[in-house]
Structure formats: C-alpha cells, structure tokens
Amino acid sequence: MTLNTMMKILKPTFMSAEEFCQLIDEQSESPTFIFKKIARYYDEMNVAGLKQLVTVYKRDKLLTTPNRLVLLTIQSCIDELSEKKHLLSQDDCDFVQGYLLHPGRWFSFEYIVFANLSFSMPAKINLRVSKKMVRAYEQFHLPSYDSLLVNVLYNLSTSFLDQEDPKLSARFLNFLDLDKLNHNNLYMRHHITFLKLVIRFQTNPLDKANVEKLKVFLEATRLIDETLFKKNIDWIESLKINPVIILGK
Numbered sequence: 001m002t003l004n005t006m007m008k009i010l011k012p013t014f015m016s017a018e019e020f021c022q023l024i025d026e027q028s029e030s031p032t033f034i035f036k037k038i039a040r041y042y043d044e045m046n047v048a049g050l051k052q053l054v055t056v057y058k059r060d061k062l063l064t065t066p067n068r069l070v071l072l073t074i075q076s077c078i079d080e081l082s083e084k085k086h087l088l089s090q091d092d093c094d095f096v097q098g099y100l101l102h103p104g105r106w107f108s109f110e111y112i113v114f115a116n117l118s119f120s121m122p123a124k125i126n127l128r129v130s131k132k133m134v135r136a137y138e139q140f141h142l143p144s145y146d147s148l149l150v151n152v153l154y155n156l157s158t159s160f161l162d163q164e165d166p167k168l169s170a171r172f173l174n175f176l177d178l179d180k181l182n183h184n185n186l187y188m189r190h191h192i193t194f195l196k197l198v199i200r201f202q203t204n205p206l207d208k209a210n211v212e213k214l215k216v217f218l219e220a221t222r223l224i225d226e227t228l229f230k231k232n233i234d235w236i237e238s239l240k241i242n243p244v245i246i247l248g249k
Contacts (some may be wrong), residue, residue, distance in 0.1 A: 004138075023179055024162060034070060035070075035073075035112055035217050036186065037053065038050070038070075038174065040194070041077070042051065042081065045081055047078055047081050047082060050074055050078045050081070051078060053074055054071060054074050054075065054078070057071055057074070058071070058146065065099060066109065068095070069096065069099065069109075071118075072088065072092060072112060072117060076088075076117055076119060080119060086187045087120055088117070088121055090122045093121055093122070094126060094128060096117055096121065097125050097128065097129055099113075100113070100114055100129045100133075101128065101132050104141065104160065105136060105140050106132075106133060106137065106196070106214075108148055110133075110136070111145060111148035111149060111151070111152055113163075114126070114129060115148065115152040115210075116134060116154050117158050118155050118157075119155065119158075119159050119162075119232055123160065123163060123165070123168075126159065126160075128157060130152075130172075133149075147185065147188070150188065150192075151165050151188070153172050153173070153175050154173075154188070154191060154192055156172045157169045157170070157172040157173040158195060160172065160204070161195070161198070161239065166202045167203075169199055170199050170203070173195060173199065190221070193217065194217065194221075194232060196213070196215055196216055197210065197214040198235075198236065198239070198241075200214075202239070205245075211246060215246050215247055215248065216247050218232060218247060220247065
C-alpha cells in the first residue's frame, strides 16, 4: 500500500496520519511500546523486569541493527540501576557511532538511542555524535523531537559532570531551551534545574546564594517526592560532594 492510498483511506475517518501512527505504536511489537516499557521499568528501578526483557528480546527477536541497539539500551539501564560504571566494548561503540553517524536524517529512534547510550560511551564519541545530532536536527525535525533533543543534551551534560568536566557539562546545558519542553513536563524541568545548581556548586562552592538555592530546591523535592530526593542525594554523593555541606544537617 502506498502512502497516498493510506491517506485516502484515512480521509473519511478524519484521522490524521500522526494519530494513525500513534495507534499503531501502541502495539507490543513497535519500538515506541518497547521504549515505554524500558522507561517504566527504569523509573520503577525494576532491574529484574529489565533483565527479563533482555531474555525475552533475545529469544523472540532477530539480531537486526535496531534490535541490537534496543538490547544495548536495556543493558545500559540495568548497569546504571546496578550502579555499575560500564562503558560499551570497543566493538559496540564502533557499532553505535557507525549507526548514528551514518549519512541521513535522524528520527525519534536515533535520539532515544543516543540519549540512553551516551552514559556508556567515551567523551570523544559523544562529542562527535552530538555534532551530527545538531546538524540532523537543524536539517529536519518534528515538534515531537524537541523534548527528545532536550533529553539528549541533559544526559550529555550529566555524563560530562560524572567525568569531572563541569565546563563541558555546562556547555551542553547552555544549549538547552526549556521552552522546547511541554510545560506539563515538570519531571524533566526538575532534573535540568537540579543539574544547573549542582554545576554552579561544583564550579564555585563558596557561592552562598547558590548553596541556599540548592538547599531550598532539595528540601522542596523531599516534601514532594521522597524517592526523587534520595536519587538526587545519591547522585550528589557520587560526585564526591557531602550533602551535609548543602543541607546543613
């Protein structure tokens, strides 16, 4: 069936092509469904669920390029939740960057893969791929790509801060445009604001005004979501920062 034929069939139903695609994507075989499942297990910190997903995926799927990338993404989530500082093997790094640097447009799949695997790749590869990503975004993007781009830039910034490079982390953070985020996406806004405050603290720990802002931010987070507060504290400690210096208790 040609795209033109499909549009003619949809026309009497008043269903847009975007609505049709979203309907199809809710099926269990679609990439969107798989990534939603990965995200849900990750947010629940359900390592067992992610490991089971790997087992099922290896059993039921052919090892095509997209499926290999999905498996690497799941494994990256497992390693992060298991607090393993794990870089991809050289072979996997070559495979991922070869795919992402291939000439052509980026669609949602490429942004999602890069966002998740940036933590597991060396800085030089992330820098190389990020340049391609920006060019691809400028050449072609849909409104739905905006939040995906923000996620990638945030993860890159976090990755470089983990590697004790706050200047490069701030550089990627400066690219972030919060106006590209839906105002209902408070969860992502929270993470970006938290990251900005932590970078300022790392670059100038004697700035009392910023320390006070970070303290207020963390205390407000604890009132709203205790689990998220603990994640923030765990990450601060992973950066070798004593939370007591900030919270004062």
